[in-house]
Amino acid sequence: MIIVYTGNGKGKTSSAFGVALRARGYNKKVHIIQFGKTKNTGEYKAAKKLGIDIKTFGRKEWIDCNNPKQEHIRLAQEAVKYAVEVINKKPFLVILDEINIALHCKLISKQEVLNLIKLANNKHVHLILTGRYAKPYVKREADLVTEMKEVKHPFRKGIPAVRGLDW
Amino acid sequence: MIIVYTGNGKGKTSSAFGVALRARGYNKKVHIIQFGKTKNTGEYKAAKKLGIDIKTFGRKEWIDCNNPKQEHIRLAQEAVKYAVEVINKKPFLVILDEINIALHCKLISKQEVLNLIKLANNKHVHLILTGRYAKPYVKREADLVTEMKEVKHPFRKGIPAVRGLDW
Numbered sequence: 001m002i003i004v005y006t007g008n009g010k011g012k013t014s015s016a017f018g019v020a021l022r023a024r025g026y027n028k029k030v031h032i033i034q035f036g037k038t039k040n041t042g043e044y045k046a047a048k049k050l051g052i053d054i055k056t057f058g059r060k061e062w063i064d065c066n067n068p069k070q071e072h073i074r075l076a077q078e079a080v081k082y083a084v085e086v087i088n089k090k091p092f093l094v095i096l097d098e099i100n101i102a103l104h105c106k107l108i109s110k111q112e113v114l115n116l117i118k119l120a121n122n123k124h125v126h127l128i129l130t131g132r133y134a135k136p137y138v139k140r141e142a143d144l145v146t147e148m149k150e151v152k153h154p155f156r157k158g159i160p161a162v163r164g165l166d167w
Numbered sequence: 168m169i170i171v172y173t174g175n176g177k178g179k180t181s182s183a184f185g186v187a188l189r190a191r192g193y194n195k196k197v198h199i200i201q202f203g204k205t206k207n208t209g210e211y212k213a214a215k216k217l218g219i220d221i222k223t224f225g226r227k228e229w230i231d232c233n234n235p236k237q238e239h240i241r242l243a244q245e246a247v248k249y250a251v252e253v254i255n256k257k258p259f260l261v262i263l264d265e266i267n268i269a270l271h272c273k274l275i276s277k278q279e280v281l282n283l284i285k286l287a288n289n290k291h292v293h294l295i296l297t298g299r300y301a302k303p304y305v306k307r308e309a310d311l312v313t314e315m316k317e318v319k320h321p322f323r324k325g326i327p328a329v330r331g332l333d334w
Binding site (some may be wrong): 014017024042047104157160166 | 173179184192309310314320324329331332
């Protein structure tokens with residue numbers, strides 16, 4: 001099953017982690033690969049506790065799409081290589097967190113992402129791709145697409161991100 | 168912070184559990200109260216593993232909104248009573264999973280839900296309400312509302328729900 005969580009609302013990464021948690025309830029093997037993110041999050045710590053294999057490929061600064069750093073490109077490329085390795089091991093579930101952003105910002109190519117999807121299908125691995133701006137050709141390959149639509153957002157009211165809720 | 172995850176797409180309960188996981192990464196106290204659901208899920212098992220206090224108030228059969236069973240009404244009422252108790256303990260986060268459905272199907276009242284929100288605000292408890300058909304007056308009280316919009320759904324293609332992904 002290929003699943004895409006996209007849209008401008010909150011809940012994309014959270015949903016993916018919620019599914020990971022569910023899979024771990026049945027002791028299934030789960031890998032999470034995070035594009036652009038670091039280990040300094042509650043989701044990282046809790047995933048480790050649940051026996052999820054989680055790896056981050058980011059820097060302290062978030063990806064600047066208009067002017068991506070060479071280091072961000074290098075890390076995204078490394079993440080794709082690692083994803084191939086991991087899917088080949090045939091776990092139950094692989095989450096490619098924020099891969100849509102990496103693709104949108106051209107850190108990785110269309111062909112690389114389509115190859116990952118194809119490989120997951122061949123190996124019968126469930127794959128979740130998260131992040132805004134999911135490409136139409138990615139949605140086309142998916143079995144399930146949910147768009148998280150922002151109806152109301154606390155940051156707009158000036159409420160800052162909360163540790164333990166937002167990261 | 169009052170958070171609502173609603174809409175017809177997949178990812179509402181998953182998102183809530185993802186946030187719970189994040190909170191547990193920082194060892195924060197989390198309670199999950201599930202309306203209409205049973206313990207027989209991966210999310211239940213994994214939540215227990217993460218030290219989340221989770222309680223279910225459902226039966227094997229899902230709520231029939233047109234003709235709700237007396238037992239479903241009784242359980243939903245019990246869940247509301249328990250929620251008051253729990254919020255009064257001032258944990259970091261309380262998740263009222265599928266409460267929007269319980270309200271939509273009239274198992275519980277508008278006033279009961281508004282009272283829970285008010286109590287959470289007074290006690291500075293983060294509250295997540297999930298489920299389709301969130302009422303406008305619930306959204307109005309929320310700081311964050313995401314609508315999960317179904318773009319593509321595997322059940323429509325005849326793919327059945329998957330253990331470890333969907334429950």
